[in-house]
Amino acid sequence: MKINWNYIKGFLLIGAVFFLFAFAEKRSNSRKISEVSLQFTNSENLYVTEEAVNKLLIQNHVEVATVVKDTLDLNRVESILDAHDMIEKAEVFMSVDGKMGASITQRKPIGRVLAARPYYIDRKGEKMPLSTFYSARVPVVSGIREEHLSEVFPLLDHIRNDPFMAVHVTGINRLANGMYELEVRKQDFAVHFGKIEDIERKTTNFKAFYQKAMKDKKLNAYKKVNLQFKDQVVSTKK
Structure with missing residues (x-):
């Protein structure tokens, strides 16, 4: 029986791609969050500052420099921010390069x-x-x-x-x-x-x-x- 090496090479290549993808994904998720980027809608941060938001996260044990990407609960972070007296709505997201972002709408x-x-x-x-x-x-x-x-x-x-x-x-x-x-x-x-x-x-x-x-x-x-x-x-x- 003649072995078709082209098929074997194809399967090996596909397996290698999946392995590298999974490895990269695992490595990405295990990276610590490098920083948090805050965006205020309408460019207004009149009633709550970036410093106040960062302090709020630290008080609730969300210290960005020590948190791993796959352990961060974005919904929990949103809930923490939404509970602030001066914040109407917060939307939290994570970028591929390990940065946490938050779009904050202040109460008016x-x-x-x-x-x-x-x-x-x-x-x-x-x-x-x-x-x-x-x-x-x-x-x-x-x-x-x-x-x-x-x-x-x-x-x-x-x-x-x-x-x-x-x-x-x-x-x-x-x-x-x-x-x-x-x-x-x-x-x-x-x-x-x-x-x-x-x-x-x-x-x-x-x-x-x-x-x-x-x-x-x-x-x-x-x-x-x-x-x-x-x-x-x-x-x-x-």
Whole structure:
């Protein structure tokens, strides 16, 4: 029987390729992680720094220089980062050259609540602690308790997404009767918003009033602007 050496050589070559691949894979997985690379979405690291993230990982016994690739639990690292008060979402990944990467989206405050211990309201309507690294320029909210967060959130969210309101509204005050007033930048008149309903209509009416009064140079003539009425803005002069 004639032996076909070409087939044997082919099988040996295939076996050698698989062996080398498996060896390289094992060696790669046994390599220690050389460094961690952090990426902040929108290039913002206002409320949590790279140093703070690295310290958090060390405190949770994720020391990059001593961890082997195949022993690192990426889901656990994500959970650690997601639990940070200033992080909204973290996505952790591993590169082929032994570097751990993390894409971090920070929480974004849209209002600052005055309280015994002040705090932010974030863009999801949840309570967020103040940061030691950065102070956000957002409307100051007074007169509310934690149970009012869901009530005031739609107004804060609308202000954040409306360029005119975001520039001009500096404060929101909840009155004892459950009604709300707005404070306007560089103006001493109060804007009576009423209940947080019909937000689009009320802000449209307010913008029309403001622009007309500014054109007529009469913004300083008013002490109160009432937005509660459906088809008109009722203003009271000084």
